[in-house]
Amino acid sequence: MRFFSDNAAAAHPAVLEAFAEANRLDTAYDGDAWSRRLDGVFSGLFGTDVRALWVTSGTAANCIALAAMVPPYGGVLCHREAHINVDEAGAPEFFTGGAKLLLVDGPGAKVTPEILAEARGRIRADVHQVQPSAVSITNATEYGLTYSPEETAAVGEFARSHGLGFHLDGARFANAVASLDVPVSELTWKAGVDALSFGFVKNGGFSAEALILFKPELASAAERLRKRSGHLLSKGRYLAAQLLAMVEDDVWLDNARHANDAARRLAEAAPGRLVHPVEANEVFVRLTAEEAASLRAQGFDFYDWGVGEARLVTSWNQDLGDVDRLAAAIREL
Amino acid sequence: MRFFSDNAAAAHPAVLEAFAEANRLDTAYDGDAWSRRLDGVFSGLFGTDVRALWVTSGTAANCIALAAMVPPYGGVLCHREAHINVDEAGAPEFFTGGAKLLLVDGPGAKVTPEILAEARGRIRADVHQVQPSAVSITNATEYGLTYSPEETAAVGEFARSHGLGFHLDGARFANAVASLDVPVSELTWKAGVDALSFGFVKNGGFSAEALILFKPELASAAERLRKRSGHLLSKGRYLAAQLLAMVEDDVWLDNARHANDAARRLAEAAPGRLVHPVEANEVFVRLTAEEAASLRAQGFDFYDWGVGEARLVTSWNQDLGDVDRLAAAIREL
Amino acid sequence: MRFFSDNAAAAHPAVLEAFAEANRLDTAYDGDAWSRRLDGVFSGLFGTDVRALWVTSGTAANCIALAAMVPPYGGVLCHREAHINVDEAGAPEFFTGGAKLLLVDGPGAKVTPEILAEARGRIRADVHQVQPSAVSITNATEYGLTYSPEETAAVGEFARSHGLGFHLDGARFANAVASLDVPVSELTWKAGVDALSFGFVKNGGFSAEALILFKPELASAAERLRKRSGHLLSKGRYLAAQLLAMVEDDVWLDNARHANDAARRLAEAAPGRLVHPVEANEVFVRLTAEEAASLRAQGFDFYDWGVGEARLVTSWNQDLGDVDRLAAAIREL
Amino acid sequence: MRFFSDNAAAAHPAVLEAFAEANRLDTAYDGDAWSRRLDGVFSGLFGTDVRALWVTSGTAANCIALAAMVPPYGGVLCHREAHINVDEAGAPEFFTGGAKLLLVDGPGAKVTPEILAEARGRIRADVHQVQPSAVSITNATEYGLTYSPEETAAVGEFARSHGLGFHLDGARFANAVASLDVPVSELTWKAGVDALSFGFVKNGGFSAEALILFKPELASAAERLRKRSGHLLSKGRYLAAQLLAMVEDDVWLDNARHANDAARRLAEAAPGRLVHPVEANEVFVRLTAEEAASLRAQGFDFYDWGVGEARLVTSWNQDLGDVDRLAAAIREL
Incomplete structure (x- = not known):
């Protein structure tokens, strides 16, 4: 019963089916009938004109977005625990040719305009220090917290007012949307986001992520x-x-709801143990070494997260029986 | 009836089947059961210990190999028409951080030790000029010619004697092997090749190429x-x-044989028109604009290749009826 | 009697004197009184508002200019024998983070709009090929030829009409200006030049070159x-x-005139031997091995330039007696 | 009376004199008689065979050294307040092509093996995290503290035992040597240092720093x-x-002693105000805004250093009368 991560699950049947349908001759690269539909379909989803590029990994989506926004001598304000940093x-x-990540702290790997302003304020506006060119946040964060539309818009306003690009790492964007139950537009372009790494691999796909560009002028560079970078298959x-x-x-929303629901069940079993609020599909719990060993002895697999903590991640197809068994086991510790 | 390229064909049924079997939870990245078998299976194929890494594109395979061999201030001797250059x-x-391609010429996009030595001889061995760190060749070449074991070994000996790495772009390596009918070892490590980009996408796969490292010390960097570079899915x-x-x-060899056979049939229909000998699955023919138009009017699609020439590429699953129809149409021009 | 190059001569007395005057405490980096006068003085010289940055080498001037104009994924059209390439x-x-030099040929290391257009025409406007972002020429060229205002403006018009930046490597710009006897504006911004590497080291300085930016929007990146790059001393x-x-x-113009005059004297001694017209301070002559040896035996030092040719370069302070002795020796061969 | 920094002072007369002597024709680049003596002279100074390269800035020295040691995918353990980071x-x-600075903390911008080990221990030895390839320290540090031979050797042993390169930023190395009064060998190669950026500009030179390589195998890359990077003038x-x-x-040692002595005089005037021990030529003192204003009103110039602190830096030619005046003024606050 694996709660290691959501990045190794099987793919959703609809994905496999579509994949099989695509198994016939068509134009190479992104000239085929499927690729040519992406802009339209994602523009419909977001309610605005977007460019949508497939890539094969979240790292590629994140870094192509950043390199399209940030010159080699620029910087990216982001959380110290952001996936792009860690x-x-x-x-x-x-990808950027040597731009610098300008790191800030904040609980749950979340940043706020205040935190960003403080960090930016410490940077002298001279040529000796790297100046920020963009902000990057992750929603849901690396600790499973979400940014609400208001919180996102506040970061977006910070970026806009300082002339910075705004990148959203959405490796678990679906989980954030499902959790917040708001239109995707409010978490993205309406909140000032310029580029979104829209994750699908953790949520039922196997090798395709979408890079969504809300600023069409980023498309050529991207x-x-x-x-x-070798990503134009x-x-x-x-x-x-x-x-x-x-x-x-x-499918993306249904899958995310399932994973979130599984996480919520675990969270409800461990109210006193939670390190962070559970707002998506990740549960960080305090466990002694003995407790962790006991759970593992019962067949539950998961990562330790530093000393005395563990990370439980649920997938789009997590067996809810397993989830309830783990919840019960935690309650009995 | 498409003869544009071999890079857009459907995937082979065995590939799809294996893919479906892989559709279950396993360890992420390359810790899964399939990935862990690669070194062994490819070591068996090549008859020596190799490291085999999957990547998703030939560009990635080529450039990871080169960047593992060549420092940012180094150079790569290669043909002016090599895919990596063009x-x-x-x-x-x-990928290399700014290394320089040091270009040479030669018929059919092939290089020889003599050509390489001449080019290297023109480079002053001082700090003002970029010094070569590696040689890269393509087999079969961008014009469908092959390097025999002897030709490969001659380049390998050149590389060895000058302390250069030796990279083989094998986007159509299968076609070269099928055409030459020699052991893969003789076209690679026995001939001094350090790293091979072993292409499968053009030959029946859909998104996986293999980077084969004959020098294990390249593996860590690779x-x-x-x-x-975002290629660790x-x-x-x-x-x-x-x-x-x-x-x-x-499957790889059978597929390549099919494609080569199709190309041979076209070549036999156009003996007086061939721009290059046909040794793999590409046929370059002289066609007037009228002739090209006539063929297209009959439903045959292909690329013009400069003025008065055309490129016909055959795939692993090229319909031989179509091939014979095109052959007949060429004969009748 | 050294005719190797102009890049090793002593510095002009006026330079040394100014240097000594600068030997007192002032603000660091470019905040001092001298640095703050550069924009004004060079704006006066060029008759338009420019930004003028000191750097310590022509390589730095060239490459900072190019990197300010060209994204890492861009290209620079230039001559195959351009200093930046060779x-x-x-x-x-x-400096650019991996941009590609897109090489063209042309006699005397000169390019024309026709040559550039032909090269650009061969580049497919797709994502598979590096697209040019800038043109770079050298005036005087690596073979001592000059671009007239009209020739420069023709290249400038090519650049402008294709949306390309225009960089001028002026390692020997002073020699070109002295030779052509035209206002510097006509060889630069009036001809569409965006950035000039204005060389002083070969012309009487010892460690300072000027990067002149005619487009102020390049200044921030530069x-x-x-x-x-470690050049802000x-x-x-x-x-x-x-x-x-x-x-x-x-001083720059007087020095260049002296060097040009010395070269002209050599050229007049060898009318039948000239490989290129002599329009600045470099003289390329055909010499047999025996002839070269004879000159060297008489105390004249110079570089061979390939087989059967030699390069004679004159400096701002070349002894005219030596020059006349060399001229006489060549006549007597 | 300027106590801003030591990086803007005039040059020492001996330097100017040598400079004037060099003002005659010789071989270009580093083929001249002066450059060719560097290896020998510095080998004599350090008591071991070294390669000594001139560069024009400390940034160039630091970054060439790091890039010679660290692959683009590597990391450099250094203090968060190290000049290379800030x-x-x-x-x-x-220079490295995108290597990552792996930051640690420690009082006075000093690191210890314990601090480094703790940081390294937090890095998972997998491909997802950047692995350290080198350690860089600054002696004297950015806060004017020194590393003793023992402290340096302890860091060196850490580097050696983990297979890391060891770089010493010696922008104020002379001040450290003068302060510690130990042989330079004990602060460098005997302590495991592989490359030293030996600063002269802050200590009486005007545009030359030395990059000292104790590992000859670094010389080719350097x-x-x-x-x-445009630094081969x-x-x-x-x-x-x-x-x-x-x-x-x-001269270097005498100059550093003078600057250190001046700093000591200031330190003795402000025992209760010192933020850090004064071990070289920098004095960090606690000053209220009013106190700082009072000093400035008396003609003393210096930088604030955060809130409530100021940095006083003394130069090789700092007027000791000025120093004593400032000392007196501080005492009277």
């Missing part, structure tokens, strides 16, 4: 960076088909 | 570069499964 | 790149003082 | 990086001559 092996520095239709299958019947 | 949007410069098993399906029952 | 160790690729006043000394009493 | 505009990221003899003048008669 778990992407320096990919942002690589398309060149996608090619230049020749048989792109297999990626586009995955995305379309996820979006067209709200 | 059609990868500066990806080698990006693995980091794969992650750093979290559900890597779907890529590994494709490669295994292609290799395990010689 | 003798800067990949510095353009380094200033950051200067710092980021803390005691910049020593560099600024050199430039001011060279410009304020037309 | 005040070099991202130059380390630029020389190429120097050229590639054609008239290098003017830089070499400065370094030789500083080293040959212990």
Whole structure:
């Protein structure tokens, strides 16, 4: 019973079906019938004109977006625990040609305009220090917290007023949307977001993420960076088909709701143990080494998260029986 | 009836089947059961210990290999018409951090030790000029010519004697092997090749290429570069499964033979029109504008290649009826 | 009697004097009194508002200019024998983050709009090929030829009409101006030049070159790149003082005239031997190995330039007696 | 009376004299008589074979050293307040091709093996996180503290035992040596240092710093990086001559002693105000806004350093009368 992560689950049947349909000759790269529908379908979803590019990983989506916004001598304001800083092996520095991540702190890996303003205020506006060119946040955060439309818009207003790009790492954007139950527009372009890494792999896809550009002027750079980084696959239709299958019947939202629901069940079993509020599909709990060992002995797998804490992540297809068994086991600790 | 390229065909049924089997929970990234078999299976195929990494594009395979061999201030000797120079949007410069492609000429996009030595001889061995760190060749070449084991070994000996890495772009390596009918070892490590971009997408896969490292000391850099460039997909098993399906029952070789056979049929129909010998699955023919128009009017699609020439590429699943129809149409021009 | 190059001569007395005057405490970096005069003095010289930055080498001037104009995924149209391609160790690729030099040919290392248009025409306007973002020419060229105002303006019009930046490598700009005897404005901004590497080191300075920006919007990037590449010296006043000394009493022009005159004397001694017209301070002559050896035996030092050719370069302070001796020796061969 | 920094003072007479002597024709780049003496002179100074390269700025010295040690996908353990992190505009990221500075804390901008080990211990040894390739420390630190031979050797042992390069930013190395009164060998190669940025500009030079390589195998990369970054000046003899003048008669040490002595006098005037021990030529004192204003009204110039603190820096030629006046003024606050 695996609660390691949502990044290794099987793909949703609709995705596989779409994939099989795409298994026929069509134009290479993104000239095929599936790829050519992406802009339209995502524009419909977001209620505004967007450019939507498939890529094969969240790292690629994040870093292509950042490199399209940030010059090599620029900087990106982000949380110290952001995935782009911690778990992407320096990919942002690589894609941007050496831009600097300008790190801030904040509970639950969330940032606020106040935190950002404080960090920016410490940067002298001279040529000796790297100046920020963009802000990047993650929704839901690396600790499973969400940014509401208001919170997102406040960051967006900070970015706008300082002439910064605004990137949203949405590896678990679906979970945030499902949790907040608000229109996607309010978490993105209406809140000032310029580019969204819209994650599907953790939510039922297998190899396709969407880079959504709300500023069309970013598209040219992004398309060149996608090619230049080896992400313009020749048989792109297999990626586009995955995305379309996820979006067209709200599969992405249903999947995220399932995962969130599973996390909520775990959270309700451990009210006194929660390290962070549970607002998406990740549950961080305090567990002694003995308690963790006891759960593992009962067949539950998960990561320790520092000393005395553990991370439980639920997937789009997490077996709810397993979830309830884990919830019960936690209650009995 | 499409003869544009082999990079847009459907995937082979064995690949799809393996893919479906991989559709279950396993460890993320390359920790899954499929990925962990790659080294062994490819070591068996090549008859020596190799490291085999999946990536999603030939550009990624080529450029990760080059960046693992070449420092940012180094150079890569390659043909002016090499894919890495012409059609990868500066990806080698990006992955290497600004290394320089040092271009040479030669008929059919082939290089020889003599050509390479001449080019290297023109480079002053001082700090003002970029020094070569590696040689890269393509087999089969961008014009469908092959390097025999002897030709490859001659380039390998040049590389070895000058302390250069040796990279082989094998986007159509399968076609070269099928055409030459020699052991893969003789076209690679026995000939001095350090790293091979082993192409599967053009030959029946959909999104997985293999980067084969014959020098294990390149693996650490290559693995980091794969992650750093966004190519370490979290559900890597779907890529590994494709490669295994292609290799395990010689699907790769059968597919390449089919494509080569189709090309041979076209070549035999146009002996006086051939721009290059046809040694793999690409046929470059001289066609007047009227002739090209006539063929297109009969339903045959292909690319013009400069003025008065056209490129015909055959796929692993090219309909041989179509091939014979095109052959007949060419004969009748 | 050295005719190797103009890049190793002593500095002009006025430069040394200015240098000594700068030897007192002032604000660091470019906040000092000397540096703050540069924009004004060079704006006066060029007859338009410019930004003028000191740097310590022509490579730095060239590459900061290019990196301010060209994104990492862009390209620079330039001559195959341009210094930036041949003798800067990949510095353009380094400063730009991996942009590609898109090489053209042409006699005497000169390019024309026709040559550039032909090269650009061969580049497919898709994401697979690097698109040009700028043109760079050298005046006087690496072979000592000049671009007239009309020739420069023709390249400028090409750049403008294709949306490209226009960089002028003026390592020997002074020699070109002295030779053509035209206002500097006509060789630069009136001809569409966006950025000029204005060389002083070869012409009587010792460690200061000027990067002249005719488009003020390039200044912010250029200033950051200067710092980021380690070229923002803390005691910049020593560099600024050199430039001011060279410009304020037309020292730069007098020096260039002297060097050009010396070259002309050599050219007149070897009319049948000239490989290129002599329009600045470089003389390329055909010499057999025996002839070269004979000259060297008489005490004349110079570089061979390929087989059967030699390069003679004259400096701002070349002894005219030596020049006449060399001229006589050539006549007697 | 300026106590802003030591980076804007005039040059020492011996330096100017040497400079004037270098003002004659010699071989370009580093082939001249002065440059060719550097290895020998610095090898003598350090008591071991070193390679000594001139560069024009501390940023260049630091970043060439780091880029010679650290691959683009590597990391550099350093203090959060290190000059390379705070005040070099991202130059380390630029020179290395995107390596990451891995930041640690510690009082006075000093690091210890314990601090480094703790930071390294938090980095998972997988491909998702940037692995350290080098350690960089500054002696004297950005707060004017010194590392003793033992402290340096302890860091060196940490580096050695973890396979890391060891870089020493010695912008004020002379001040550290003068303060500690130990052989330079004990602060460098005997303590495991691989590369030293030996600062002279802050100590009486005007445009020459020395990059000292204790590992000869770093020289090839460093020389190429120097050229590639535009730091291989054609008239290098003017830089070499400065370094030789500083080293040959212990000018560097005398100058540093003077600056340190001046700082000590200030420190003795403000025992209760010191933020850090004063071990070199920087004095950080607690001053209220009123006190700072009072000093400025008396003609003393200096930087505020955050709120309620100020930085006083003394130069090699600081007027001791001024120093005593400032000391008296502080006492009277």
